[in-house]
Amino acid sequence: MQLIKALKVKKIFLASDHAGFDLKEDIKKFLINKKKNISDLGPKNKDSVDYPDFAHKLSKKIKSNSEFGVLICASGMGMVMAANKHKNIRAALCYSPKSAKLCREHNNANVISIGARLTKKKVALECVNIFLKTKFKGGRHLKRVKKI
Numbered sequence: 204m205q206l207i208k209a210l211k212v213k214k215i216f217l218a219s220d221h222a223g224f225d226l227k228e229d230i231k232k233f234l235i236n237k238k239k240n241i242s243d244l245g246p247k248n249k250d251s252v253d254y255p256d257f258a259h260k261l262s263k264k265i266k267s268n269s270e271f272g273v274l275i276c277a278s279g280m281g282m283v284m285a286a287n288k289h290k291n292i293r294a295a296l297c298y299s300p301k302s303a304k305l306c307r308e309h310n311n312a313n314v315i316s317i318g319a320r321l322t323k324k325k326v327a328l329e330c331v332n333i334f335l336k337t338k339f340k341g342g343r344h345l346k347r348v349k350k351i
């Protein structure tokens with residue numbers, strides 16, 4: 204799977220909870236192999252942690268349109284809920300390549316959330332790949348995103 208350089212991605216922040224730790228590590232290796240500039244915000248092991256702490260930490264780091272986030276917890280739902288509490292964060296729960304593509308094209312999502320217990324590694328990597336290469340379509344979608 205090759206990462207296509209469609210977007211000027213300056214930095215990718217990664218964070219998980221204990222349930223998402225292994226998948227976070229897999230995604231991190233995938234992005235490092237693609238020579239992406241990443242920052243792993245934790246956790247550093249599988250010890251039990253509270254997912255909102257890591258979703259908030261990541262969401263506070265995203266400052267520009269060229270920065271993206273990848274969040275992983277057991278279902279992906281808790282992370283996406285916590286991240287979307289932050290201004291200028293549009294986090295999307297993705298479970299398929301199509302959901303990853305549409306959240307970028309139609310919603311200009313800047314954070315992808317994945318459920319480690321619900322998404323196979325291969326699908327998760329494909330979702331991240333598509334998320335990072337897909338451009339926002341703008342147009343009629345921009346009007347709707349502004350209403351968020």
